[in-house]
Amino acid sequence: MLVQRPKLTFWERLYLPQVLQGLWQTLSHIPRKKFTRQYPEEKPPLYGKYRGAPELVRDPDGRVKCVACQLCEFVCPPKAIRVVPGFRKEGASDASVEKEPSDFIINMNRCIFCGFCEEVCPEEAIFLLRDFSVSGYSREEMQFHKDKLLELGGVREDKIQKWKNK
Amino acid sequence: MADNTVNLTIDDKAVVAPKGMNLIEAAKLVGIEIPHYCYHPKLCIAGNCRMCLVDVGMPKLGADRKPEIGSDGKMVVMFGPKLVIGCNTTVADGMVVLTKSPKVVKAREGVMEFLLINHPLDCPICDQAGECRLQEFSVDYGKAESRFVEEKVHKPKKTALNAKITLDDERCILCSRCIRFMRDVAGQDCLGFIQRGSHSTLTCYLGNEPKTNYDLNIVDICPVGALTSNDFRFQQRVWFLKQTKSICPNCATGCNTVIWSREDVVYRQTPRDNNDVNQCWMCDYGRINYKFINDPHRLTTPSVKSATLGQRVNLTWPEAIRQVVDKLRAAKRDSLAVIGSARATTEELYLLKKFSPSFAAYIPRVGTGDNFLLNTDRNPNAAGAMLTGFSSDYSVIADGIADGKIKTLIVLGEDAIVPELLAKLELLIVLDILPGKTTEAAHYILPGVTFAEKSGTFINAKNRIQRLNPAIPPLVGTKPEHLILSALLAELGGKRYATIQEVFADMTRDVPALAGLNLSKIGDSGVEVKS
Numbered sequence: 001m002l003v004q005r006p007k008l009t010f011w012e013r014l015y016l017p018q019v020l021q022g023l024w025q026t027l028s029h030i031p032r033k034k035f036t037r038q039y040p041e042e043k044p045p046l047y048g049k050y051r052g053a054p055e056l057v058r059d060p061d062g063r064v065k066c067v068a069c070q071l072c073e074f075v076c077p078p079k080a081i082r083v084v085p086g087f088r089k090e091g092a093s094d095a096s097v098e099k100e101p102s103d104f105i106i107n108m109n110r111c112i113f114c115g116f117c118e119e120v121c122p123e124e125a126i127f128l129l130r131d132f133s134v135s136g137y138s139r140e141e142m143q144f145h146k147d148k149l150l151e152l153g154g155v156r157e158d159k160i161q162k163w164k165n166k
Numbered sequence: 167m168a169d170n171t172v173n174l175t176i177d178d179k180a181v182v183a184p185k186g187m188n189l190i191e192a193a194k195l196v197g198i199e200i201p202h203y204c205y206h207p208k209l210c211i212a213g214n215c216r217m218c219l220v221d222v223g224m225p226k227l228g229a230d231r232k233p234e235i236g237s238d239g240k241m242v243v244m245f246g247p248k249l250v251i252g253c254n255t256t257v258a259d260g261m262v263v264l265t266k267s268p269k270v271v272k273a274r275e276g277v278m279e280f281l282l283i284n285h286p287l288d289c290p291i292c293d294q295a296g297e298c299r300l301q302e303f304s305v306d307y308g309k310a311e312s313r314f315v316e317e318k319v320h321k322p323k324k325t326a327l328n329a330k331i332t333l334d335d336e337r338c339i340l341c342s343r344c345i346r347f348m349r350d351v352a353g354q355d356c357l358g359f360i361q362r363g364s365h366s367t368l369t370c371y372l373g374n375e376p377k378t379n380y381d382l383n384i385v386d387i388c389p390v391g392a393l394t395s396n397d398f399r400f401q402q403r404v405w406f407l408k409q410t411k412s413i414c415p416n417c418a419t420g421c422n423t424v425i426w427s428r429e430d431v432v433y434r435q436t437p438r439d440n441n442d443v444n445q446c447w448m449c450d451y452g453r454i455n456y457k458f459i460n461d462p463h464r465l466t467t468p469s470v471k472s473a474t475l476g477q478r479v480n481l482t483w484p485e486a487i488r489q490v491v492d493k494l495r496a497a498k499r500d501s502l503a504v505i506g507s508a509r510a511t512t513e514e515l516y517l518l519k520k521f522s523p524s525f526a527a528y529i530p531r532v533g534t535g536d537n538f539l540l541n542t543d544r545n546p547n548a549a550g551a552m553l554t555g556f557s558s559d560y561s562v563i564a565d566g567i568a569d570g571k572i573k574t575l576i577v578l579g580e581d582a583i584v585p586e587l588l589a590k591l592e593l594l595i596v597l598d599i600l601p602g603k604t605t606e607a608a609h610y611i612l613p614g615v616t617f618a619e620k621s622g623t624f625i626n627a628k629n630r631i632q633r634l635n636p637a638i639p640p641l642v643g644t645k646p647e648h649l650i651l652s653a654l655l656a657e658l659g660g661k662r663y664a665t666i667q668e669v670f671a672d673m674t675r676d677v678p679a680l681a682g683l684n685l686s687k688i689g690d691s692g693v694e695v696k697s
């Protein structure tokens with residue numbers, strides 16, 4: 001295909017007026033209000049429904065809420081979750097729940113923060129909380145295991161404690 | 167029209183069904199599913215779940231005994247005042263069945279509501295989830311919210327029915343399938359209900375827990391998650407598992423099975439319907455005996471016992487094949503013997519036999535059998551071994567080694583010759599999956615794969631040839647035996663087989679009993695071979 005080179009007018013061919021116009025734009029911004037944020041020292045404000053990294057939560061009694069149903073693993077579009085199912089400890093106060101993940105791995109390199117895992121979870125055990133800058137020096141470091149996820153997630157205050165009276 | 171069939175209409179579809187068939191099966195013939203819980207095609211009819219209720223009518227007959235035609239030009243049908251259960255209603259000529267009429271749907275919704283009243287909704291921790299009939303029919307006929315406001319009835323949970331099975335009574339929908347199976351099929355009348363109404367509880371008679379070799383079948387037929395297998399408990403969700411049709415390699419019955427695997431791991435085996443072999447059952451011994459597939463001790467690299475170094479040295483596959491071929495070329499053909507396992511496929515045995523015209527034997531393997539499925543012959547493919555020219559008398563080979571007639575031995579997956587004799591051999595080549603006495607003595611180890619990783623056929627005790635399919639890829643470093651053997655044969659001047667089909671095609675030419683067969687003709691349910 002032949003592209004026609006546009007014909008420049010005399011004014012355009014002068015070149016200098018355009019340069020000056022650009023320079024004026026720049027100069028006119030100098031006295032205005034600054035928008036730049038000094039990240040990471042200065043964190044951006046997060047709004048109420050902000051969805052950051054998915055993390056596991058405990059119930060007010062400190063019990064791991066996740067029961068390793070593996071629905072989040074199934075629904076996760078980029079297959080970032082890997083659940084290793086296991087048993088609750090015999091004789092523990094939450095033994096009636098029977099099942100618990102022996103490991104729970106989220107590959108934060110893969111996670112796209114879509115929130116499907118939170119939506120599908122029948123136990124309300126996984127939430128997209130407010131951590132948005134997950135980073136690490138290696139791929140291995142970006143595999144968040146159960147302990148780390150629980151530590152990040154913390155305790156969730158909620159009223160329904162479905163397994164309490166089982 | 168043969169007189170052992172009847173004509174009826176199910177949901178406007180004309181059905182020709184054999185006399186005596188029930189409505190659930192007749193509907194299945196035209197692809198209509200009548201939901202049911204307690205009915206099982208291989209058990210007697212209990213008729214207690216009421217899920218299979220359908221509307222049944224007969225044409226109204228006029229004074230001339232001919233069906234009356236209504237003003238709309240259609241036959242007038244007289245429906246019964248009440249719905250009937252499809253599992254215990256047999257087909258009749260002219261019968262009209264409605265499986266989706268508003269009345270039927272209402273009835274099913276009612277049954278579902280009652281079943282769910284006291285159901286614990288353990289789905290997140292229940293192994294049955296994903297293959298649960300209660301879940302499936304809840305989607306079709308359940309309500310999103312329960313109208314039940316009282317406290318649910320609580321029953322024993324997480325109880326050990328026996329060492330193999332966990333019983334959760336809250337999940338039980340009291341269909342009695344397990345009771346009927348244990349009593350009528352497994353032959354141990356041990357399960358029953360105690361209490362009444364919504365307190366009814368499945369339990370076993372005190373001290374009489376299921377003790378047969380078929381107990382785990384009740385886990386399969388339980389429509390809900392009340393009975394779960396301890397072996398599979400909390401291992402993996404069923405929706406992640408790939409199903410591969412296979413054959414149980416643990417006895418000469420050759421039960422048809424499904425291997426459930428995810429990625430490289432096999433999680434369970436379940437029986438697959440085949441009325442000519444195992445109906446829809448399998449024995450627990452065979453079902454549980456699959457752990458060797460993912461055994462951490464599997465052999466994963468070819469190796470040679472180095473005389474100079476006095477230890478085993480790992481080899482790459484091309485190097486191993488080259489060295490073995492060189493050694494085999496130097497060996498005298500009439501002093502070469504092969505021992506093939508009757509747990510190997512017919513194709514592998516056929517290729518193995520080509521190495522030795524004179525000495526070929528398999529090792530018989532006998533255990534106690536029963537008169538249901540488990541065979542006394544614990545080899546899955548003894549018939550295949552015999553057809554491909556292996557004899558069961560392996561003492562000939564032992565004697566041959568002892569008096570020096572046999573100097574070279576190729577062993578495929580057996581560990582039967584004593585180390586003292588093996589030490590006398592000049593060359594011992596072993597194809598196996600796990601280390602043992604024979605691999606220890608071997609000059610060359612060529613690691614093979616398990617039945618779940620390869621294609622091939624087994625011929626069972628009733629001369630039925632059945633097909634294995636690979637469920638998982640071969641373990642890294644191993645190779646399917648038919649490929650190892652054909653690589654060796656090709657280097658020794660034989661034909662190079664790229665696929666199992668090519669091996670099978672040659673085998674049908676050499677083994678008259680298999681003439682005219684191919685792997686697709688064998689299909690999923692196998693065919694009988696001429697013996």
Ligand code: SF4
Pocket residue numbers: 054072075076077078079080081106110111112113114115116117118128
């Ligand atoms: S937020 Fe989305 S991508 Fe991330 S783990 Fe959950 S389901 Fe997967």
Ligand code: SF4
Pocket residue numbers: 065066067068069070071072073083117120121122123124125126290
């Ligand atoms: S986080 Fe929720 S959805 Fe994921 S396995 Fe645990 S209980 Fe199931």
Ligand code: SF4
Pocket residue numbers: 285286287288289290292293294295296298299300301337389390391392
């Ligand atoms: S039996 Fe079925 S419905 Fe009941 S808890 Fe198990 S999966 Fe859920």
Ligand code: SF4
Pocket residue numbers: 337338339340341342343344345368387388389390392393
């Ligand atoms: S345990 Fe399962 S098979 Fe047995 S009665 Fe209950 S629901 Fe039916």
Ligand code: FES
Pocket residue numbers: 201202203204205212213214215216217218219251252253254
């Ligand atoms: S299947 Fe007919 S009553 Fe249960």
